[in-house]
Amino acid sequence: MSKKLKQIAIYGKGGIGKSTTTSNISAALSTLGYKVMQFGCDPKSDSTNTLRDGKYIPTVLDTLREKNVVKAHEVIFEGFNGIHCVEAGGPAPGVGCAGRGIITAVQLFKQQKIFEELDLDYVIYDVLGDVVCGGFAVPIREGIAEHVFTVSSADFMAIYAANNLFKGIKKYSNSGGALLGGVIANSINAPYAKEIIDDFVKQTSTQVVEYVPRSVTVTQSELQGKTTIEAAPKSEQAKIYKTLAEKIANHEESKIPSPLEVSELREWATKWGDYLLALETGEISTKAVGNL
Amino acid sequence: MSKFVDRPRYLCALSGAIGTINALPGGVPILHAAAGCGGNIGNALNAGAGYLGSGYCSGQSLPSSNVYENEIVFGGELRLQEQVENTLKVIDGELYFVVTGCMVEMIGDDTNSVVKKFKNHDKPVLSAETGGFKGNSYKGYDIILETLFREFVKKTDEKNSKVVNLWGIVPVQDVFWKGNIKILKTLIEKLGYKVNTFFGDGETLDNLRDSGEAILNIVVSDIYGIEPAKVFEEEHNVPYISVQFPIGTYATEDFINAIADRLGIDKKFTDKLIYDEKKQFYSYFERLADIYNDIDLQRYAVIVGEVNYAQALTKFLADDLGWLPELVVITDLLNDTDGYKDIIKSRFTNYISEFTPNVVFDTDTSSVKKHLNKIWKQNDGSKYYDGFNPAFILGSAFERDLADDLGVPHLSVTYPISNRIVLDRAYAGFNGALSLTEDILSVLVNGR
Numbered sequence: 001m002s003k004k005l006k007q008i009a010i011y012g013k014g015g016i017g018k019s020t021t022t023s024n025i026s027a028a029l030s031t032l033g034y035k036v037m038q039f040g041c042d043p044k045s046d047s048t049n050t051l052r053d054g055k056y057i058p059t060v061l062d063t064l065r066e067k068n069v070v071k072a073h074e075v076i077f078e079g080f081n082g083i084h085c086v087e088a089g090g091p092a093p094g095v096g097c098a099g100r101g102i103i104t105a106v107q108l109f110k111q112q113k114i115f116e117e118l119d120l121d122y123v124i125y126d127v128l129g130d131v132v133c134g135g136f137a138v139p140i141r142e143g144i145a146e147h148v149f150t151v152s153s154a155d156f157m158a159i160y161a162a163n164n165l166f167k168g169i170k171k172y173s174n175s176g177g178a179l180l181g182g183v184i185a186n187s188i189n190a191p192y193a194k195e196i197i198d199d200f201v202k203q204t205s206t207q208v209v210e211y212v213p214r215s216v217t218v219t220q221s222e223l224q225g226k227t228t229i230e231a232a233p234k235s236e237q238a239k240i241y242k243t244l245a246e247k248i249a250n251h252e253e254s255k256i257p258s259p260l261e262v263s264e265l266r267e268w269a270t271k272w273g274d275y276l277l278a279l280e281t282g283e284i285s286t287k288a289v290g291n292l
Numbered sequence: 293m294s295k296f297v298d299r300p301r302y303l304c305a306l307s308g309a310i311g312t313i314n315a316l317p318g319g320v321p322i323l324h325a326a327a328g329c330g331g332n333i334g335n336a337l338n339a340g341a342g343y344l345g346s347g348y349c350s351g352q353s354l355p356s357s358n359v360y361e362n363e364i365v366f367g368g369e370l371r372l373q374e375q376v377e378n379t380l381k382v383i384d385g386e387l388y389f390v391v392t393g394c395m396v397e398m399i400g401d402d403t404n405s406v407v408k409k410f411k412n413h414d415k416p417v418l419s420a421e422t423g424g425f426k427g428n429s430y431k432g433y434d435i436i437l438e439t440l441f442r443e444f445v446k447k448t449d450e451k452n453s454k455v456v457n458l459w460g461i462v463p464v465q466d467v468f469w470k471g472n473i474k475i476l477k478t479l480i481e482k483l484g485y486k487v488n489t490f491f492g493d494g495e496t497l498d499n500l501r502d503s504g505e506a507i508l509n510i511v512v513s514d515i516y517g518i519e520p521a522k523v524f525e526e527e528h529n530v531p532y533i534s535v536q537f538p539i540g541t542y543a544t545e546d547f548i549n550a551i552a553d554r555l556g557i558d559k560k561f562t563d564k565l566i567y568d569e570k571k572q573f574y575s576y577f578e579r580l581a582d583i584y585n586d587i588d589l590q591r592y593a594v595i596v597g598e599v600n601y602a603q604a605l606t607k608f609l610a611d612d613l614g615w616l617p618e619l620v621v622i623t624d625l626l627n628d629t630d631g632y633k634d635i636i637k638s639r640f641t642n643y644i645s646e647f648t649p650n651v652v653f654d655t656d657t658s659s660v661k662k663h664l665n666k667i668w669k670q671n672d673g674s675k676y677y678d679g680f681n682p683a684f685i686l687g688s689a690f691e692r693d694l695a696d697d698l699g700v701p702h703l704s705v706t707y708p709i710s711n712r713i714v715l716d717r718a719y720a721g722f723n724g725a726l727s728l729t730e731d732i733l734s735v736l737v738n739g740r
Binding site (some may be wrong): 102172 | 402404406
């Protein structure tokens with residue numbers, strides 16, 4: 001029976017930890033024996049950095065700029081544990097159209113049927129934070145990723161961004177595109193953070209896939225140019241990433257998200273603001289986060 | 293680093309797509325593009341192809357989403373949806389085809405997902421990404437064919453051993469495409485086969501839909517339609533051969549033999565067909581014997597055109613008409629990596645007449661004179677000078693300037709042709725060669 005390729009897209013507010021999370025997921029999946037490709041969709045082209053000892057790889061678009069015709073193999077580079085690393089690349093800040101660049105890069109791979117050739121189990125698209133035009137939504141169009149996961153912390157701005165992304169995902173989900181697999185809760189350390197995120201996913205009819213705390217282990221590994229899986233495989237944090245990877249591997253059912261309206265989101269935020277104030281003044285207490 | 297093309301003989305991919313869809317029976321293109329694309333393309337397709345006309349709903353009636361700044365900023369998919377809905381209500385077509393322009397490709401409009409909403413309409417609605425920047429008209433032709441082969445042609449394992457498909461003659465870019473297709477189709481029908489050309493007289497979309505039952509695809513070109521042929525092979529398990537576009541007795545004989553050979557037809561049968569065709573051809577052609585010799589109708593020639601026509605015209609002039617086509621300028625945009633240039637150059641060798649033309653690849657109209665000066669010694673003021681005359685220029689309407697410059701007669705046969713009206717005239721095969729001979733030599737006896 002032929003292997004079914006699973007294509008996943010990771011979205012989330014800029015700086016929230018998408019690339020860190022994605023690279024660790026890729027690394028973890030590879031240690032579980034899967035063949036993985038990580039496809040960075042950001043003009044910064046830094047998604048696969050930590051899979052390559054901190055080194056940047058030539059991007060699809062830079063290569064296309066030099067030569068008119070590019071074979072996909074020329075822009076796939078091997079990273080940690082045999083992970084196939086690709087960076088779409090794009091223009092320098094302030095010029096051109098990065099969105100069109102993403103379209104061009106993703107379509108190049110689709111046309112050349114690379115995924116079948118490499119016999120991949122997973123393709124993970126790590127998409128830049130601000131989805132400002134149609135091009136950045138290409139990975140969740142029909143025929144590309146089937147599941148989207150949003151990375152969010154419990155900070156209001158990250159949640160607002162996640163909710164906004166749900167609107168975009170909903171549009172594509174409705175026409176055969178990717179469905180929402182859930183939220184990867186990042187930087188969850190304070191006890192109330194878990195509660196906030198849990199409540200948010202309840203309001204938007206989705207789920208939290210895993211809670212990932214902020215950890216100095218991650219910082220240390222990144223400064224070495226490696227993922228936590230590679231630099232500190234026996235650490236607690238590495239275990240969390242492995243669990244996350246397993247959950248994603250076993251994940252089957254994704255749904256159409258139900259984003260909140262702006263006013264609903266405001267009300268929701270106010271409610272939590274009041275609650276946190278009450279916590280601070282000692283009116284209420286709360287139980288600790290499970291995996292700290 | 294790319295250079296500009298001086299007076300290109302093609303338009304963008306979107307135009308090629310529109311030209312191709314218009315040529316399909318009942319085909320209605322719906323543009324998802326900025327306002328202006330449709331109008332400009334409509335004019336170029338009409339006036340450059342011997343006055344093709346607007347037909348049922350082309351030209352300025354082309355359905356188009358006409359996106360403005362609003363749609364560029366906020367996305368054009370809703371506008372497109374509205375446009376498709378309205379077109380389906382108002383325009384009576386058999387096949388609707390949404391094609392995209394540069395701007396909507398840049399903002400990332402998901403055209404496919406909009407068009408999918410119409411998949412239950414009683415007539416098929418297809419879509420293809422034909423952003424102009426993807427290439428020139430020929431690319432548009434290829435994209436449309438590929439889409440049709442993937443999504444419209446029915447998949448079937450039952451092949452009909454008496455059916456073949458034929459393409460590679462690009463509507464509009466080959467201004468005489470309709471007549472040419474008719475001639476080549478008739479030749480193969482005489483071999484005992486039903487031929488689907490998709491664009492020919494009397495053909496329907498059902499023919500196209502059922503074309504998956506063919507046992508062979510005949511691509512009449514070295515480069516146009518080749519990628520779609522590969523798709524057809526992948527999707528429908530039908531192999532293809534690539535043959536050169538034929539004008540004249542030698543080329544057409546090769547054309548018939550190549551196809552007959554591939555189909556496994558008895559050589560005796562093919563030989564008889566060729567004999568009969570040639571007999572008829574020469575019964576007309578021999579009329580020229582007198583006047584050709586009496587007033588010496590032999591000429592030097594310069595040929596300017598695309599891949600299909602350049603090799604066909606040169607061979608015809610050298611081998612059938614006994615002319616001296618010293619310079620051939622092939623104007624296609626070809627990059628060096630695909631190896632096509634060598635294949636194309638080889639088509640200009642081994643002439644029966646043993647003539648060897650100078651073949652160059654140059655996209656620029658203004659370069660033709662430079663190339664001529666390179667291959668033909670200029671008059672340096674010496675007493676006796678072997679001039680490039682009497683000569684003839686066979687090219688497009690653009691070559692009139694060169695002809696005036698050299699003081700020689702000229703005939704427009706390659707795109708763009710703005711100084712002739714073309715209806716069903718054809719230049720392919722045996723009969724087409726007779727028409728071409730009439731047209732060329734008539735120019736020479738014009739003053740009598």
